[in-house]
Amino acid sequence: MGRTSIIALGIALMLLGWRLTSVESVPRSHAEAIMMYLRERDVPVQEVHVTQQWPNALPFYAYGEQAMPYQASVSVRLLGGHTISGFIVCLSVPFDCRITVRDFQVISELIPDIQTQPTGWEWVLIQWYKLITL
Numbered sequence: 001m002g003r004t005s006i007i008a009l010g011i012a013l014m015l016l017g018w019r020l021t022s023v024e025s026v027p028r029s030h031a032e033a034i035m036m037y038l039r040e041r042d043v044p045v046q047e048v049h050v051t052q053q054w055p056n057a058l059p060f061y062a063y064g065e066q067a068m069p070y071q072a073s074v075s076v077r078l079l080g081g082h083t084i085s086g087f088i089v090c091l092s093v094p095f096d097c098r099i100t101v102r103d104f105q106v107i108s109e110l111i112p113d114i115q116t117q118p119t120g121w122e123w124v125l126i127q128w129y130k131l132i133t134l
Contacts (some may be wrong), residue, residue, distance in 0.1 A: 026115040030088060033111045034074060034099055043104060044079040050088065051075070076101060 025107050027033035031048040038045045052072045070090040086101030088111070098108045 001131075013047075027112055028115055030090075030097060030111075030114060032070065033097070033114050034088070035075070035110070037099065038076065038104070043076075046077045046079050047075070049066075049075040052054075060116045070097075074099065074101065 007099055025036075027036050027083050030050045034050070035045050035048045038048075039095050050072045072088050074086040074088055076086065084101055084103045085104075086099060086106070088099050089108075090097035095113045097111050097113075100107050102107075
């Protein structure tokens, strides 16, 4: 291994370390985004379910993403076991989504965008695979 290779390896490891430490906690689904939003507001959330039901699901699945807005029902289970209902509306899946849960006085509030690209160790493994398959 030559000097240039060692320097390149060192730089790659420094960049990798920077990448791993700079990855924020980003939601990977609408349920995670809603849970993150509610926990930031001190709501004792146990779990969140997001489902599409008839007739809201028909336009999205029949015509694709151009059939906006995307709408889905939200069920929030609190730590005490009580369940609260609401809904989300997304103007551009998976971005620009707003939640409404009237029992929490949350009306059309913007939730975090969901991450569609790999992060953390997934990103590291993909980069490593690309490097060794060149």
